[in-house]
Amino acid sequence: MSWRHVMITKPGKLSIRHNQLVVKQEVEVTIPLQDISTMTIESQAIVLTQNVLSACAEYRIAVIICNDKQLPNGIFTSYHQHSRQLTVLETQLNLSKPLKKRIWQKIVKQKIENQARCLEFLKVEGEAKLRGLARQVDSGDTTNREGYAAKLYFPLIFGSDFTRRSNHPINRILNYGYAIMRGNVVRALVSYGFTPCLGIHHDSQTNSFNLADDFMEVLRPLVDLHAANLDPEVWNVNTRASLVNLANMELKMDQATYSASAAVDEMIKSFVAVCRQNDLSYLKLPQILPLTLHEAV
Numbered sequence: 001m002s003w004r005h006v007m008i009t010k011p012g013k014l015s016i017r018h019n020q021l022v023v024k025q026e027v028e029v030t031i032p033l034q035d036i037s038t039m040t041i042e043s044q045a046i047v048l049t050q051n052v053l054s055a056c057a058e059y060r061i062a063v064i065i066c067n068d069k070q071l072p073n074g075i076f077t078s079y080h081q082h083s084r085q086l087t088v089l090e091t092q093l094n095l096s097k098p099l100k101k102r103i104w105q106k107i108v109k110q111k112i113e114n115q116a117r118c119l120e121f122l123k124v125e126g127e128a129k130l131r132g133l134a135r136q137v138d139s140g141d142t143t144n145r146e147g148y149a150a151k152l153y154f155p156l157i158f159g160s161d162f163t164r165r166s167n168h169p170i171n172r173i174l175n176y177g178y179a180i181m182r183g184n185v186v187r188a189l190v191s192y193g194f195t196p197c198l199g200i201h202h203d204s205q206t207n208s209f210n211l212a213d214d215f216m217e218v219l220r221p222l223v224d225l226h227a228a229n230l231d232p233e234v235w236n237v238n239t240r241a242s243l244v245n246l247a248n249m250e251l252k253m254d255q256a257t258y259s260a261s262a263a264v265d266e267m268i269k270s271f272v273a274v275c276r277q278n279d280l281s282y283l284k285l286p287q288i289l290p291l292t293l294h295e296a297v
Contacts, residue, residue, distance in 0.1 A: 002037040002061070003259070005180075005247045009237050011045035016055045033059045037261050038183055040064040040072070040244055042237075062187035064179065070240060071172065072179035075209075077190045088193035091275045095200075101140035102280050104201040107217055109137045110285040112149045114221035119156060121290050122228055126156045140201075146217075157228045169232040177223030177243040178216070184247055184261050185212040185219070188268040215267060222246060222260060222288050229291075250294040251286040258286070259294035 008014070012025035020030040021039075033055055041063065053076065056063050063076040116130035130149055137145045154162055158170050186209055189196050199210025207213065226246055230239060251263040258266060263286040273282035 002035055002059070003248075003261070004031060004035045004037060005244050005261070006031060006036055006039040007241055007244045008039065008041045008043055008046055009240075011043050012047075014046060014048035014052045016049070016051045019055075021052070021055075033061070036061045038062045038064060038180075038187065038244075038247065040066065040180065040183075042066045042070050042240065044068055060187065060191050062183045064183045069172075070235075071176055072183070075183050075186055077186055085193050088275075089195055092195060092198050095275065096278075098139070099274075099278060099280065100200045103274065103283060104214070105137055105139050105141060106280065106283055106285065107200075107214060108141045108146045109134045110287070111146065111217045111220065112137065114218060114288045115149060115153045115224070117288050118221040118225045118228075119153070121225060121288075122157060124156050126152060157224060169235070170227055172235060173227045173230060173232060173239065173243065174223060176240060177227060177246060178220060180244055180246065181216050181219040181223060181260075181264075182209065182212050184264045185216045185268070188264050189215075191265075192268050192272055194268070194271075215264075215271070218267075218285050219260065219264070222249060222251070225288060226291060245293075248293055250289050250292045252289055253284050253286045257289070257294065260286070262294075 008023065010025050012023060015022045015024070017030065020032050021036065023029045023031070036059065039056065039061055053063070056076065057078040060078045064072050065074040065076070067073045112130055112134040116127045116134065119127040119130065130153060133145045133149045136143070154164065158168070162168050162170065164171065186196055189211055194211060196209045196211045197207065200214045202210035202213045204210060223243070223246060226242065247261040248259050250257050251260050253263055253266055267284055267286060270282050270284040274280060
């Protein structure tokens with residue numbers, strides 16, 4: 001399984017040689033394509049061959065592109081490489097509305113639980129109240145416990161004046177981290193043959209990744225936990241590299257620990273079982289842990 005999350009921050013040229021990505025800058029570096037999960041390109045002065053994009057598609061490497069402010073604004077993924085693409089699409093289209101609402105209920109409950117754990121790890125009061133809200137989430141979250149939890153949660157960790165719609169400098173850190181998590185989810189969805197625009201809850205006509213936005217909700221508190229430990233005024237390559245590296249942080253699922261990127265793969269694989277069996281009990285969602293790099297066994 002691929003495990004590297006490559007970040008390109010300086011001008012250079014990318015090419016392919018002997019099934020390896022060649023990064024030519026001040027020095028030349030080669031990385032086996034089979035090891036790469038995602039590649040984030042920040043530099044505005046990168047030259048790459050068509051063969052690079054083709055190889056990334058073949059090896060299912062998600063390529064994340066950034067704008068001139070170093071914020072992710074695009075993603076390139078492989079196109080219909082699953083052997084049963086039509087079968088998976090039909091399965092998605094045939095998901096019943098009650099099942100979708102119960103899936104969304106489980107996602108929201110886990111998201112709020114992870115937010116409560118984030119407060120616990122930061123030693124910030126409010127954990128019990130969030131856990132109480134998680135228990136109140138009904139099918140489809142018709143009472144919007146998710147929104148109410150967010151209204152309580154964000155001021156507790158980022159200050160009473162903070163909102164997600166403000167120009168607060170912490171928002172660029174959150175936006176970058178969320179985009180990296182979203183890219184990992186998109187990659188997994190495409191690998192398992194899902195059509196990302198067909199969401200469970202998110203249903204924007206202009207969003208190509210509604211389904212990714214559904215499943216990345218449980219991962220947002222991982223980014224929040226890391227962001228709370230950063231200086232919001234510092235926006236340099238080390239800050240952004242630490243956000244890319246969140247894909248290697250440890251998460252818990254079914255009494256086992258995984259890197260975040262591996263946990264995403266397990267989560268989407270469990271969604272395959274939910275779709276095939278029409279049974280919510282197969283769905284596995286990750287639980288955040290104190291920030292620790294996952295060590296492969």
